[in-house]
Amino acid sequence: MSNFFNGLLKLRRGPWEMLATVLIALGVFMLMQPFVLWGFTYSFITTLVGTVMFIIVSHFRE
Amino acid sequence: MSEKTVDRVAGATPVLLARKIKGLSDRAIAWIFVGPTIFLLLAVNIFPLIWTVNLSFTNFKANRINRVVDYVGFSNYERILNDPDVWLSMQATAHFLFWTIFFQVLIGFTLAWLINKKFKGNDVWTTIIVLPMMLSPAVVGNFWTFLYQPQIGLFNYVIGFLSGKDASSFEMLGSVDLAPWSIVIVDTWMWTPFVMLICLAGLRSIPDYIYEAAEVDRASKLRQFFTITIPMVLPFLMLAVLFRGIENFKMFDLVVQLTGGGPGSTTELASIHLKREAFEKWRTGYSSAIAIILFVTVFGLASIYVKALNKVKER
Amino acid sequence: MSYSVTESSSMVKWVAGTLVILYAVITLVPLAWILMTGLKTPPDSISYPPKVLFEPSLEGYVNLFTTRTRVSKETLAALPPPTNFAHEIVRNRGMVIVGPSKFGQRFMNSVIIGFGSTFLSIFLGTLAAYAFSRFKIPMADDLLFFILSTRMMPPIAVAIPIFLMYRNLGLSDTHLGMILLYTAVNISLAVWLLKGFIDEIPREYEEAALIDGYTRFQAFYKVVLPQAATGIASTAIFCLIFSWNEYAFAVLLTSGTAQTAPPFIPTIIGVGGLDWPAVAAGATIFLIPVMVFTIMLRKHLLRGITFGAVRK
C-alpha cells in the first residue's frame, strides 16, 4: 500500500493509472445505478475527470 | 551500395516518381502513409466530435434551420443529469449490460472449457457456434420478433411445450416484466460465442508444464482449476467483459428491431433514448449533450480496454 | 502408453462433445428457422403450432423481388396464361406482378457501399499500418489509441454532427457519403489488424531489398505486400462484414438512393403486416454471404474481433 502512495508521489504511471481506472469505473457505476439520483447527477463529471486523468498519466514514466 | 543497382532500379520506375521517391526520407514516407488515415479520421470523427461539443452548449434544433440559436451554457447537461427519464434509460442499460455479460461469461467460459477438452471435431462445432455473432444484428433482431410472437412464434411454442403452459399466455416483447429479458436472451444468443472464443484463446495460452508441475505437487483437479486455469484466463476474460460492456453500452440496432424501446419505456436503452431525442424530437443541442456523456463514458472504458489489450498482447 | 495430465479421458471428451454439440444445435435453430420460413407460404409461416414439415414454396422469394397488386377476378381471368412460376404463384393469390421491388436496388447499394468502403479502408489502412510497423512515428502509441478509440464511439452520438455535415455538403443519402463514413469506422480495425500482420514479416526481407537498391516504395509493394496478402484478405473480409451488417448510420443518414439492405429488410410488408416469408427470404440472401465468410475466416476470427491482440 505504501508503495502505491509512493508511486503517486513520484508520479509513476502504475498507481496513477490505477486511480484513474477506479474513477472511471466509479463514474460508470454512478451513471447506471438505480439507487440515488445524486449519484447519477455527478456521474458524468467523475467519469470525465477519470478519463482526462487517464490520458495524462499514461504519459508518466513506468 | 553500388551505384549501378540504384540506377537500374531508378530506371525501372517512372522518372518523375523516382526522383520524388529518392528524395524522400523515411520520415516523410511515414507521414505520407499515415497522413490520409489521420486526415479521414479528423474529418469524419474528430471534427464532428468537436462540433458536437459545441452544439451541446446550444439550443439548436436541426429541423428548424430558420430559428435563432442561443448558447445556453451547461443547462443541457444540467437538465439531462437531473432528468429521471434519462436515468431510467441508464438503468435499463445497466440491467441489459449486467445480465448479458453475466450469461455470456458463464456460458461462454463453460463452452470454451468444454471445447478445450479437445474432443473429435471440436473445431467444426466451434465454427458453427460462432455463426450468430457475425450476422447483421438488425436483420437477426427483426426475425427474433417473429420467434417471440405469442400466438405463432417458435420460441413461445417451445417454452410453452417444455413448461406445459399455454404458448400465448406470455408475451416476451409485450410484457413489462419479460421484455428486458427478451433482449438479454437474444444478445446472449448472439454474443456468447465471442466470449467463448476469447476464453478459448486464454485456455490455450496456458502452457502444459504448469499443470504438470501442479500434478507433481498432487494438487487436486479442482484446486488446479481455481489456482491455475481461472487466474490465467482472467486477463482474457477481462478483455471480453470490457469489450462486451462497451458494445452493449452503445447497443442500438438489435434492440431497436426487437422492442423499439417498449413496452412503455422499459427497454429504452441509452442509445435508443438518444436516437429519439436527436432524430425524432430533433433537439439537436440537448441530444448532443447526451451524446457527449455517452461518448466520454465509452472513451473512459476504451482507455481501460486498450490497457487490457496491451497486457494480453504481452502474453 | 504415454500419459499426459492435460489430455482428457475419452469419457470426459464424450460428455464435453455432447454438450457442445447440443449447444450448437440449439444456437442454430433460429438460423434454420429463417431458412425454413423463407421457403414457406405466408399461411404456413403463421400457422400454430409452428410447422416444421411443410411443402416448400418460392412465394417468399417471389414476393421479395416483386411488387404486386390485387386485381378483380374478372381481370385475372382475362389475362393470358402465366409465363413463369413467379406469375403463377402471384396469380394464385389473386394478384398480378406490377414490377420489381426495391430489394434488388437496396442489395446493390449494400454491395457498392460494402466493397467501396472495404477497398478504401484496406488501401489507406495498409499504408498506415506499414508506417506504424516500420518507422519511428512520434507518439505512435497515442495515435494508435486515437485510431482505435474512433471505433468505440457510439454511432448514434457521431450521427448527429455527421447528419448536419452531410446536409451541408450534399452528401446525405449518397453512396460516397456512406463509403467515407464506413471507411472511417473500418480503418481503425484495418490499421490495428494489418499492423499485427506486417509486424510478423521479418524486417530482414525489406532490408535485403533496400540493399539491392529498391526504394522504400518498391520494398513495400514488392516485398511486404505479397507477404501480407493473407492478412490483407482476412482484414478485408472483416471490413466488408462490418459495412454489410451496419444499421444505425444507414437508417439515420440514408432514406432511398443509398440505403443498404439492413434497414430495408425489416420493412418488407405484405398484404397486411409483415410478410414473414419475404422477410426471411431477404434475410437468407443477406446472411448467407456472411456465413460463408465466417467459415473462411475461422483461423483469423479471434484476431479480427480483438483488433489483433489475440493471435491464437
Place this chain on the structure above:
Amino acid sequence: MKTLKLAAAGALALSAAAIATPAQADDLTLCWAAWDPANALVELSKEFEASSGHKMSFEFVPWPNFADRILNELNSGGKLCDLLIGDSQWIGGGAENGHYVKLNDFFDKENISMDDFAEATVYAYSTWPKGTPNYYALPAMGDANGWFYRKDWFARDDIRKAFKEKTGRELGEPKTQKELLEIAQFFQGREIDGKTVYGAAIFTERGSEGITMGVTGALYPWGFKYENTPGKYDMEGAVNSPEAVEALEFYKELYKTATPPGYTNAYMGESLDAFKSGQVAMAMNWFAFFPGLYADPITGGDKIDFFVNPPQNNEGSTLGGQGISVIAYSDKQEAALEYIKWFAQPDVQAKWWGLGGYSAHNSVLNDPGFIDSAPFAGDFLLAMQNVQDFWQEPAYAELLIAMQKRMHDYIVADKGTAKEALDLLVADWTEIFKEEGKL
C-alpha cells in the same frame, strides 16, 4: 472555320432548347406510405404519364417508418421526393421550415379553388397557420379512423341470444363507446366455430403514432380538448380534464379486457391481420383500408360491415389523411406542379375514388350517387364531419413522442394512473411549447 461556327451555333441552340422547353420529360418521384391507396395511386398516375410525358417513380415507406424516414429526408434537405403525400400533422413543420412549396400563386394561376374541396380537409391538410388561406398542399386523401365488424357473427341467432341474455340489449352496431366496450367484452374469449375469438383490435403501437391515434378515438368522443382557448396553449384543465381521464381509463379497460393476447404493439397491419384471420369481432382502422377489407375474399363482402367511431359525450373521430405537396428541394418543381394540376381535376378525382382512394373533392363527395357507391361511403361522410386532428405545430414530432410515451406507459406498461399520465403529458407539452417560445 465555317464548321466550327456551325457547331458553336448548334451547341448554343441545344443549350437554349434545354433551358427553354419546360415540357421536357422529367422523372418525378412521389413519396407516400406503403398501403392500399398507394397502389391505387400508381394505377391512377399511369394516365398522367401518358398525357404529360413525365415518368413517375414511387417511394412508398411502410407506416411504422414513414414519419421517421421522410422527416429525416426533409430535414437533411434530400432530393429523393419531388412530390410528397405527407401526413396531416407535418404541415406546420413543412411550411415553417421551408420544406413545402407554397401553392397559393399556383392555385390562382391555374384556377384551382380550395372551395372545391371539403372544408374539413382543406383546413386539416392544406393550411398553415391553421385556417388561414395559406396553402401548402392539395387535399389528396381524406381519411379518418373508423370501425368494422363481423356482420355474419353479429347476425347469428345463437350469438344474438347469448348477447341478449347477458346484456338485455339487441346485438348491433354500437351507438356509444361504452356499448362498443360491452360488445367487445362479450366476444372476448368466446368460441365461434371451434375457434377462440377476441373482442376488438385497437391501436397500441409505441414506435410511431399508433397508440395516440387509437386513444384519441376515445378522447375526442368524451370531449377532449387540446387547449382551453384555441391558440393559447393553455392545456392545464383541458388535456387532463375529468372527461379525458375517464376516456383514458376507458381505453385501458378496452385494451385489458377485450383485445387478443400479445396485442401490445399493434397498429394498422396488426389490426388488419387480426380481423382477416378471423380473430376479432371488431377492429378499428383507417377508412383507407376499407375498400381492401370489403374486397377480401375470406372476411369481406357480406361478412363485413362498417361503422363510424361511436360518440359518447359528443361525436368525434380521429383524423387521418394527407395532402399532396411539392418539395422545395426538388429540381423538378414545374413538373411536380403539373402533376398537382392534373390531380385536382374533377374527373381524375372521380377515378381516384373509384380506384379506392378517398377523394376530398366536393364534386365527388356531393355526388348523389356517392353514398351508395360503397358500403362505407356514408360512414366516411359522417366521420369527416366531426374529425379532430392531433397538434399540427412545427414541434408536432416532439408533442407526439411525448404522448406516445405517456399513453403507452399508462395503458400497456401499467405505470401510474390515468390522471398522472395526463398530468405528465401536460408538463411535457408545456415544456415543449416553452422551448418553442409559444408559452
